[in-house]
Amino acid sequence: MTEIIQKKLNDSPAMRWTALVLIASMMFFGYMFVDVMSPIQALMESQRGWTPDVFGTYAASEYIVNVCGFLIIAGVILDKTGIRFTGELSASMMLIGAVIKFIGITEWFQTTAMADWLNSWWVSMPASAKMACFGFMIFGCGCEMAGTTVSKAIAKWFKGKEMALAMGLEMAIARVGVFAIFSISPIIADKMGSVVAPVAFCTVLLLIGLITYTVFTFMDKKLDSQTGVTAEESDPEEEFKFSDLGKILTSEAFWIVALLCVLYYSAIFPFQRYGANMLQCNLDGISAEEASNIFRWFPIGAAVITPFLGNFLDRKGKGATMLMCGALLLICCHLVFAFVLPETKSAVIAYSTIVLLGISFALVPAALWPSVPKIVDEKILGSAYCLIFWVQNIGLCFVPKLIGNILTSTNEDNPAVIAAKEAGADFIPYDYTVPLIVFAGFGVLALIIAIYLKAVDKKRGYGLELPNIK
């Protein structure tokens, strides 16, 4: 008798890569929305009165609910309800948050009684910023939950296949989103004459992201029906348990990776918010649009290299060394921005440092996320990812605010800044030296931890330097 072996949906390369494109699209649009305001900071200041301080508070709002424990709940939701429901929930939360933020910054909203009320307390924060923060909080919960959901979805669809490459590609696609928005946000704002237009554009894209993820859920349902998995049959051992948190939180290796993650990313994502403005301030006579054009090469450099490094890691290993090199490169780049760029005002130095920072941004994520399964038990991997995101979010929540405060306070007596403000100029030429030294400081700490991780790996034999494919 001939046995018919049914091919599962993810056995087809076309199907599993289609699934990756669908889920990565949601993250692509999500990452676009995260940075939609970054290249139009100067316009936000002139059109809505958002000072760097306000901008710092706004940037922090994305993470505040996650830091207060939402990410831990998100882990439970993900493990209890699965990738389909959690993905839909995440995409919906991103969309709802985006709509609130869009409404908050419209001209119409500024004329409402609600805006008057919002302007009547915590007066340094304009009503538009308060509403935008509220929306960004909801968006941030959805976006971070989506980040873990997508990792779990890729693990499910690519298990035993090109998993590291798929994860690298997902991150690469998300970075292209950042590149795209740095390119088009100032153009849209300029063409439409308002900061509202790019936010409206990205909100519509989030709706498309919800649709693409919905299409993926149908594919995933089909895959489950082929493998005979139903909610009732799922293995209770694989489920998130609160007792697992204790096991993870008492693991030294977990803390090393989590600390490395928070320190490294604190010098990357918050910098991304200020990067275009920093370039505009350090290169003479360039517009916000020109500065964004330079800065957008940062995520694109990372996007191009990350999949290759993922592939290299799968075949050759050297994960711990890659983490060290990435941290070292980060320090050098921030120091060049702090001390060399203001002196030389050279576009060549700006471009090359941005590309080098992009390489650093490829080295660390490509090595960091696939290292986690090597240091924690597979059974508690989902919880570990959630907890690492949680620790990382604490940094991502407070560092932008810290940098905003430092930028404001170190420029209080800056004559160029005072003159530009008095003249009501669109562009304020801030001195970014101290914030950049702070970013480099995070890099130094990350490097020390990466060196320590390599030593611990040698002692304990986690295999961080070994290839993933045996």
Ligand SMILES: NCCCC[C@H](NC(=O)[C@@H](N)CC(=O)O)C(=O)O
């Ligand atoms: N599914 C991708 C793994 C994480 C990628 C990583 N993103 C994060 O760490 C986010 N928590 C940060 C954020 O959303 O701000 C990345 O390198 O992009």
